[in-house]
Amino acid sequence: MKWLHIIVFVVLNTCLFGQNLTVKVSATTQNPSLNESFKLEYKLVLDGSGSVQINGRIGVKKPDFSKFKLVSEKAGRSGFNFGGFDMEMALHQYTVVLQPKKEGKYIIDPVSFQIGGTEYKSQPVTIHVGAAPKGQVSAPATNPNLFGKIQVSRSSIFKGEHIITTAKIYSRYNRLSLNESDFPMADGFWNEEIKSGKEGWPVKTENVGGVMYNVYTVKKDLLYPQKTGELKIPPFSATLVADRSFFNNGTQIKIKSNSPTIKIKSIPNEPANFSGMVGTFSMDAEISKTELSQDEGVDIRVKIKGKGNLQQMGDLPLTFPLDFDTYDPQKEEKIVSSTSGLSGYKTFNFLGIPRTGGEFNIGPIELVYFNTKSKQFETLTSDVWKIKVNKSVDNNAVGSNTVDQQKVTVLSDGIRHIRESSVLFSKDQLIYRSWYFWLLYLGPLLLVLIFSSVNKYLKKRPNNERITRQKKAAKIALSVLEEAKSNLHNNRMNDFHESMLSGLFSYLKNKIQMELISMNKETIQTSLASKGAQEETILVFISIIEKCEISQYAPTSELGSEELYNSGIDTIKKLEHELVN
Amino acid sequence: MNWLISLLILIFCSFNGIASYQNQAHFISANQLYNAGDYDTSLLQYENLIEKGIFSFELYFNAGNAAYQVKKIGKSILYFEKAKKLDPSNGDVIHNLTLLNKLILDKNTAVNKSKAYDRIMSALSRSPNYWSWSAIFLSVISMVCFVLYQLSRSKRHQKIGFMLGSFSLVLSVFVLVLAVVQYNYFSTINSGVIIKPSVTLKIAPNSDESSAFILHEGSKVELKSSNEDWYEVIYSDGKIGWLNKDDIREI
Numbered sequence: 001m002k003w004l005h006i007i008v009f010v011v012l013n014t015c016l017f018g019q020n021l022t023v024k025v026s027a028t029t030q031n032p033s034l035n036e037s038f039k040l041e042y043k044l045v046l047d048g049s050g051s052v053q054i055n056g057r058i059g060v061k062k063p064d065f066s067k068f069k070l071v072s073e074k075a076g077r078s079g080f081n082f083g084g085f086d087m088e089m090a091l092h093q094y095t096v097v098l099q100p101k102k103e104g105k106y107i108i109d110p111v112s113f114q115i116g117g118t119e120y121k122s123q124p125v126t127i128h129v130g131a132a133p134k135g136q137v138s139a140p141a142t143n144p145n146l147f148g149k150i151q152v153s154r155s156s157i158f159k160g161e162h163i164i165t166t167a168k169i170y171s172r173y174n175r176l177s178l179n180e181s182d183f184p185m186a187d188g189f190w191n192e193e194i195k196s197g198k199e200g201w202p203v204k205t206e207n208v209g210g211v212m213y214n215v216y217t218v219k220k221d222l223l224y225p226q227k228t229g230e231l232k233i234p235p236f237s238a239t240l241v242a243d244r245s246f247f248n249n250g251t252q253i254k255i256k257s258n259s260p261t262i263k264i265k266s267i268p269n270e271p272a273n274f275s276g277m278v279g280t281f282s283m284d285a286e287i288s289k290t291e292l293s294q295d296e297g298v299d300i301r302v303k304i305k306g307k308g309n310l311q312q313m314g315d316l317p318l319t320f321p322l323d324f325d326t327y328d329p330q331k332e333e334k335i336v337s338s339t340s341g342l343s344g345y346k347t348f349n350f351l352g353i354p355r356t357g358g359e360f361n362i363g364p365i366e367l368v369y370f371n372t373k374s375k376q377f378e379t380l381t382s383d384v385w386k387i388k389v390n391k392s393v394d395n396n397a398v399g400s401n402t403v404d405q406q407k408v409t410v411l412s413d414g415i416r417h418i419r420e421s422s423v424l425f426s427k428d429q430l431i432y433r434s435w436y437f438w439l440l441y442l443g444p445l446l447l448v449l450i451f452s453s454v455n456k457y458l459k460k461r462p463n464n465e466r467i468t469r470q471k472k473a474a475k476i477a478l479s480v481l482e483e484a485k486s487n488l489h490n491n492r493m494n495d496f497h498e499s500m501l502s503g504l505f506s507y508l509k510n511k512i513q514m515e516l517i518s519m520n521k522e523t524i525q526t527s528l529a530s531k532g533a534q535e536e537t538i539l540v541f542i543s544i545i546e547k548c549e550i551s552q553y554a555p556t557s558e559l560g561s562e563e564l565y566n567s568g569i570d571t572i573k574k575l576e577h578e579l580v581n
Numbered sequence: 582m583n584w585l586i587s588l589l590i591l592i593f594c595s596f597n598g599i600a601s602y603q604n605q606a607h608f609i610s611a612n613q614l615y616n617a618g619d620y621d622t623s624l625l626q627y628e629n630l631i632e633k634g635i636f637s638f639e640l641y642f643n644a645g646n647a648a649y650q651v652k653k654i655g656k657s658i659l660y661f662e663k664a665k666k667l668d669p670s671n672g673d674v675i676h677n678l679t680l681l682n683k684l685i686l687d688k689n690t691a692v693n694k695s696k697a698y699d700r701i702m703s704a705l706s707r708s709p710n711y712w713s714w715s716a717i718f719l720s721v722i723s724m725v726c727f728v729l730y731q732l733s734r735s736k737r738h739q740k741i742g743f744m745l746g747s748f749s750l751v752l753s754v755f756v757l758v759l760a761v762v763q764y765n766y767f768s769t770i771n772s773g774v775i776i777k778p779s780v781t782l783k784i785a786p787n788s789d790e791s792s793a794f795i796l797h798e799g800s801k802v803e804l805k806s807s808n809e810d811w812y813e814v815i816y817s818d819g820k821i822g823w824l825n826k827d828d829i830r831e832i
Contacts, residue, residue, distance in 0.1 A: 322795050323779045356686070356797065358778035391778060415680060416673040418615055418646045422639030424604050424630070425710075432713045432764045440717040441757065444724030445750070455731050 021046055021091070023113060023122035033130045037071050037099040042111045042122050043090040058092045061119075063109035068098035100129040130156060131263070144211075145172040146242060148218075148257035150233055156263040159228050160278025160309050160370060162341040163262060164194070165221045169255070170206070170213040173242040179252070181218065181238035188231045189223040190311065192337045196220070222337045224309050225264040235259040267370050271377055277369035279308015279341070285365060285382035293390045297353045302365055302382065305345035308372070310335050313346055316367065320352040321360045327351050357391030469510045474576045477507035481569060488561055496561060497548045500568055504545055507572055511579060521546075533578045541571045604635050612643065620650035627660075638667040642674060649677070654684050655776040655798035655830075662774060662801060662832045666767075669699035685799035687816075705763045712760035719753030773812065773829040775800045780829075782822025786811035793822035802829070 021044060028039045044058070060075050073096040092113055100106075105128050112121040146169070153164040167183065169176075185191060201217035218238070225231060235257040244250030267278070281304055288299035302316055310333070320326045329351075335344035354360070365382040431437040469476075480503030487496040508514045508524065512531050521542055528538045547564055611626035627644035645660035658681050665674045705712070723746045730742030778798050783790040786808055794816075796802070802814035811823045 321779075322781050322792055356779040415646060415649055415677050418612060418643040419639035420612055422608060422637045424601065424608060424635050424637045424640060426601070426604070427634035427636065429601075429710070430713075430764070430767075431710050432760050437713055437717070441720050441753070444720045448724045448727040448746075451728055452731055 021115075021120050023111065023120050025111075025122045025125055027125060027127075030126060031128045031130060032100055034100055034103055037097055038127075039095060039097045040108070040125060042094040042113075044092040044113045044120055045090055059114035060092070060094050061112045061114060062094070062096075063111060065096065065098060065108070067102075067106055068100055071097040071099055073097070100127070103129050103131055105129075143253060143255070146170070146176075146240065146253050146255060148236060148238060148255045150236065150257050150260055152233065152260050152262060154262075155260065156265065157225070158267050158278065158370070159225055159264050160267070160276060160312075161224075161372065162309070163223050163225075164339055165223060165233055165260075167218040167220075167236050167257065169216045169218055169238065169240070170208065171216065171240075171242070172211070172213055175243055175245065175250075176214075176216070177241050177244060177250075178218075179239040179241055181236065183219055183236045184234040186221075186223060186231070186233045188227050189225055189233075190309075192222040192224075192311075192342070194220040194222055194337055194339060220339070222339075222341065223262075224312065224342075225262065228264045228266045231262050231264060233260050233262065267377075269377070271368055273366070274368045274370070274377065275313070277309055277313055277367070278372060279306055279310075279369065280371055280373055281306035281308060281310075281367070281369055281380060283365070283367060283380035283382060285363075287362070287385045287387070289387075290385060291388045291390070292354070294354055294357050297351050298362075298387060300350040300352070300362065300385070301347060302350070303345055303347045304367065304380070307341055307343040308369070310342050310344055310346055316348050316350075316365055318348075318350050318363065318365050320350075320362060321354075323356045323358075323360075324352040324354050326353075354387075354389040357389045359386065359388050361386055466513065473507050473510035474572055476510060477503045477572050478569065480506055481565065481572075484568075485565060488565060493561065494552065496565075497551045500548045500564065501545065501552075504541070504548075504568065504572070507575070511575070528575070528579070531579050533575055537571060537574045537578060540567065541575065544568050544571060604630060604633070608640060608643075611647075615643065615647055615650075620647050623647045624651060624653075624656075631660075636663075636667070638664050638671070638674075641667065642677075645674075645677065649681065654681060655774060657681055658685070658799045658801065659774040659776065659830050659832065662772070666832055668703050670703040681799065686797035687800045702766065705759060705766070712756055712763055716753050716757040716760055719749045719756055723747070723749035723753060770804065770831040772801055772803045773814070773831045775802065775824075775828060776830050777828045780824055782814070782820075782824045784822065786813070786823045788825075790823075794820050796824075801832075804831070 024043045024045050026041045026043075029036075032038045062073075073094070075094045076092070094111055094113075105126065108125040108127060110121045110124050112119045114120075149168050149170060151166040151168060153166075154161075157163055165186075169178075196217075201220070204215045204217075206213050206215045218236070223233075237254065237256045239252060239254050241250040241252050267274075284301075284303040284305075286301050288301075292298055300318065302318070304310070304313065304316075316329070318329075327350075330349040331346065332349075333344065333346040335342050335346075352362070361384055363382050363384045365380075367380040368377055369380070370376070371378045480499055484496050484499035484503060487493075487499055505516060505519065508519065508527075509516065512527050514523070514527055524542060524545075525538055528541070529535070544564060544567060551561075551564075607626055607630055611623045611630075614620075614623035614626065624644065624647035627640060627647055630640060631644060641660045641664035645657045645664060648654075648657035648660060658678065661674055661678045661681065665671065665678065668674065726742050726746030726749060730739050730746055733739045733742055775796050775798055780796050782793045782796060784793045796816065800816065802816050805813040805815050805821065807813065807826070810826055812826055812829060813821065813823050814829070815821050
């Protein structure tokens, strides 16, 4: 038999690992309130059918439960579990009962089962711990046999979300009739009663603290908070008669229910243009026409439909261009209330009448709401309608009296006729700012400056020449006289006298700027005298000139000529001394 | 008479080249179309010239007339205003503008500017290059005088030359200033005319801003400041608002 065991073991092991082992988690609630204990069940489950034998111990690795109060825990092998038609086999099971210590959101780490070296992990569990409900837990009734209770669907909501309040009467009496009741309106809520239908709300039985009660639902309300903060729902009061029968008047009992408090939070990061609407909505918007003539109306129909606080919807922000006459929109709505809140639609019909022609843009209509599905703010946006308004042909439609006035003026006077001819200019023909304008304007002035400086220079240069010639006058004259001397030695007397004269004249010309034409005895005398020459020297100079002139026509001796030459040189040298300037 | 005018224009144009001659021909043909009653086509031709950067008092004046005939009041006022800018004291253009201002929707409370200023501007704006050429001419005159002054031997001639030269130099500087003033007057845009049938002015340069007031086609506004797409304008009654540059045409 031993070999058979081995075979079975091998087969089973292959079976075991061939099949899927998963860890399933179930919680009695994932949203417990404070101090409400809840149970978590972790099951190591084999998918599919078949039997499995586990060899060896199954270990359980527990996460940290320190954030909760551990009420009890149990681990062990469980048998087959027949749940419905599904047969589920839990190989191992771990159960823990926890009680929250604090409000908030907690993630409980996975529990894992260990078989041999393999580990099977569960999913992590998220637990939202809400505030401890204040009168919601089975109220300590003054009369344990009969008490009223207001149950709220949720105790903490966002503004714009709805709650449903259910007024219930818990009774242990067999016969009960309601004499009178008072349901005060809850302050700060928009209230809509939910119709029960023909049969009324069904009577149920409920176990409160181990005692069975008949539970009568008296009233169900749909409430939409209008403000944030903690709002109290006022208790209802009722007078009931119990155990009334044909023989018995019964006992009259007055009851007053609890008064639950609702915490209403504002939605975080609320945009400035938030409409206040919460739910799921859609928008249909259409325009009647996009081309029209002046003074003809244009309709814009906007339909908002969906689920949520539709009744709270104010006006839609549609502004026509300022040249339009506008009217208050026509509204139409159909809203149905049920336990899941309000649903239905609202339509707005806008009418605008353009008073002038032109092209205009209308829209878009925007509606910002909080989408409860996606948990964020969303915007419904309509199209932007481009409309063309044709100016009406009849100008009188404008209705201004100036037009009439104009007609009179046109008849009597009219517009002045066009000009037949013109000198046209091109913008690039403007010479100002062009480079040649400045050239032409500044050029002449520049030329004047150049001209005057050149002129000055030219006037200065002859002066210099005169001065150098003045300085060199003696030298030039002596070199000419040198020529005269060579003529004398060669016995060319005529030439001698001529060169003597030209030497003396060149001296006068260069030294005191006398022109040859204006030279005669008197002018030479006055000119030399005015330049500071001695009377005596002047006379000698003139006599030399005279002698030379005479000798040109009457031959003289060579001896006299030698003397004439020497005295000429002497006189020039003397004059050179005397004519300082 | 017509052939004489054509001849004169031809002579003038021979200085300015073929393009200029073509412009003249276009202008004349647009005038003929106007006189024949084909206002649409004549306006189109005037506008073609204007778009090419051609301008003259008469061109603007005729374009304003053509626009008036086809009931484009905004454009008509725009062109008359442009003509008026070139010759502010011209009686015909003032007459036509007064007529047109009665046809626009917005009540115009504008007070006419001082007449003296208009007359000075009219005098200045004889022809766009008038003062520029005058400045050049005077500059040349002063050059000639100064050269003569320097070349002249006689003291008297020198004196006359110097005085004339200095006088024309001072005068040419003055005329240059006039040319600058005239150019700046032409090239600065400080007002505009609404050309869309109805314009909603905003309180800030953004179409999402709230509206300040409405102006209609043909109203003249002063331009105060601008950014890329918007002008801040002052209407004649002192209201201030912003409008898109597409809604307005500069004068």
